[in-house]
Amino acid sequence: MPTAETKSLRAGMVGLGMIFDETYRPFFEWAHGNGLWSRETGPLEAPLAAVATRTGKRAEAYKKSSQGKIADFQNFRGDHAIDELLKSGVDFVCIATPDDRHFDAAKKALDAGKHVLIEKPSVLRLQELDELIALAARHNVLAKVVYHKLLDPDHKKLRTLVADGVLKHVNNGYCSLLEPKSVSGSQFAEWIHGRNPGTYVAVHYVKLIDFMFGGRLKTVTATGQRGLVGPQDGPTWDSVQMRLIYEYDDGREAAFDIHTSWVAPDNFPGYVEQEVQFRFDNGVWNGHSRKRGVELTVEGRTPHEFKTTINTHYNGQFLEPWGERSQRGYGIEVIERFVREVAFVEHGGPKSEQETRLRKMRSLNYNDLAADRQTVAAVQALEAILAEAAAGRPDAVVRVDLAKNVLTLSHTGTASPQRLV
Numbered sequence: 001m002p003t004a005e006t007k008s009l010r011a012g013m014v015g016l017g018m019i020f021d022e023t024y025r026p027f028f029e030w031a032h033g034n035g036l037w038s039r040e041t042g043p044l045e046a047p048l049a050a051v052a053t054r055t056g057k058r059a060e061a062y063k064k065s066s067q068g069k070i071a072d073f074q075n076f077r078g079d080h081a082i083d084e085l086l087k088s089g090v091d092f093v094c095i096a097t098p099d100d101r102h103f104d105a106a107k108k109a110l111d112a113g114k115h116v117l118i119e120k121p122s123v124l125r126l127q128e129l130d131e132l133i134a135l136a137a138r139h140n141v142l143a144k145v146v147y148h149k150l151l152d153p154d155h156k157k158l159r160t161l162v163a164d165g166v167l168k169h170v171n172n173g174y175c176s177l178l179e180p181k182s183v184s185g186s187q188f189a190e191w192i193h194g195r196n197p198g199t200y201v202a203v204h205y206v207k208l209i210d211f212m213f214g215g216r217l218k219t220v221t222a223t224g225q226r227g228l229v230g231p232q233d234g235p236t237w238d239s240v241q242m243r244l245i246y247e248y249d250d251g252r253e254a255a256f257d258i259h260t261s262w263v264a265p266d267n268f269p270g271y272v273e274q275e276v277q278f279r280f281d282n283g284v285w286n287g288h289s290r291k292r293g294v295e296l297t298v299e300g301r302t303p304h305e306f307k308t309t310i311n312t313h314y315n316g317q318f319l320e321p322w323g324e325r326s327q328r329g330y331g332i333e334v335i336e337r338f339v340r341e342v343a344f345v346e347h348g349g350p351k352s353e354q355e356t357r358l359r360k361m362r363s364l365n366y367n368d369l370a371a372d373r374q375t376v377a378a379v380q381a382l383e384a385i386l387a388e389a390a391a392g393r394p395d396a397v398v399r400v401d402l403a404k405n406v407l408t409l410s411h412t413g414t415a416s417p418q419r420l421v
């Protein structure tokens with residue numbers, strides 16, 4: 001039961017799609033049942049207070065199915081849903097709309113003085129990112145992005161080996177993330193026109209590489225295939241391959257290839273195929289997110305209803321040894337961590353020291369928008385290269401110089417590069 005000293009942070013949720021169901025929903029339900037506590041804040045509640053979506057239908061269905069699991073929440077729908085949510089008295093806002101709709105929602109929420117958490121990729125252009133960073137600074141709030149792969153225990157181990165100098169200087173690597181056809185065919189049908197799987201999922205690995213190895217992003221190239229999700233000469237992509245070149249302080253370089261798709265077969269043994277390999281001066285790291293040792297067969301039920309190789313680390317539903325049903329994993333942990341960061345800023349000590357607490361939470365570069373510039377530059381480059389290809393001008397290269405805040409796109413043999421930033 002909440003006590004007189006229990007602090008509260010009211011959450012607003014914009015977008016109630018697949019990712020809400022996988023990560024935010026279990027977090028809010030768990031927080032409702034258990035509450036949150038830390039030494040600095042004492043007991044804390046983080047109720048889902050309001051939801052804004054286009055039609056309100058999923059929110060209505062969730063209202064019914066969640067009775068007893070969370071407190072009641074307000075359901076705003078339509079063109080002014082976000083404005084109404086912002087006026088309803090929420091303390092922080094989570095934005096889980098399709099990625100080309102993050103910016104407007106985040107801008108409104110920051111402008112209203114709310115702490116903000118945005119799903120990956122944060123935004124699609126550096127100009128937008130810089131505007132959000134400036135707004136967060138002006139309103140003394142946190143503006144953060146969700147990259148849950150940084151919390152995957154395997155990636156944490158890899159980062160520890162790199163940080164401790166056990167693995168020395170990365171030279172090159174590859175990452176692949178393949179989603180099933182059901183994702184492009186039905187799940188995302190409403191917004192998939194003109195979109196590509198690279199922006200949507202390669203960004204997980206762009207961030208992983210950027211955060212893990214540091215360095216300076218220099219060059220982005222990309223290719224892709226069309227013809228399944230949309231016409232072969234249209235702007236909607238089935239698969240995308242991108243390459244990033246980084247330079248490190250000692251002048252040496254590394255190259256990373258990231259392959260993505262949302263047209264893998266639906267009867268794939270795992271829901272999402274995810275693999276990485278990084279080669280260092282003195283070692284190799286090979287990782288596979290679903291082949292971590294489990295192989296399940298249930299007659300008539302795998303691989304569709306249940307997956308053959310399951311990633312229980314990201315997000316699994318469990319019967320705990322003590323009898324409780326739970327849903328947990330690093331996909332949910334990352335949301336909880338953000339709420340704890342907001343709680344630390346708002347309730348972690350005297351008001352007079354809030355500025356210091358805010359600075360401390362902003363310095364966490366795994367999720368702060370200010371540390372997302374190279375990742376957004378890579379996304380912006382990818383989007384521009386694919387737009388050029390869709391317009392009949394394939395094989396563009398983007399050179400990145402963020403020290404000078406310049407992104408230029410060029411084609412071999414063309415004299416004048418085009419400035420993206």
Ligand SMILES: NC(=O)c1ccc[n+]([C@@H]2O[C@H](COP(=O)([O-])OP(=O)(O)OC[C@H]3O[C@@H](n4cnc5c(N)ncnc54)[C@H](O)[C@@H]3O)[C@@H](O)[C@H]2O)c1
Nearest residue numbers: 015016017018019020052053054096097098099119120121
């Ligand atoms: N971290 C991950 O692994 C992961 C996985 C999936 C999706 N995501 C991210 O989450 C975001 C949403 O993806 P999803 O899979 O939940 O998509 P989805 O299509 O399942 O759901 C989108 C939701 O946004 C709502 N919406 C759309 N436009 C809106 C608007 N203008 N205002 C308010 N609500 C709006 C829709 O009503 C729907 O509820 C994307 O940015 C995606 O990249 C992250």
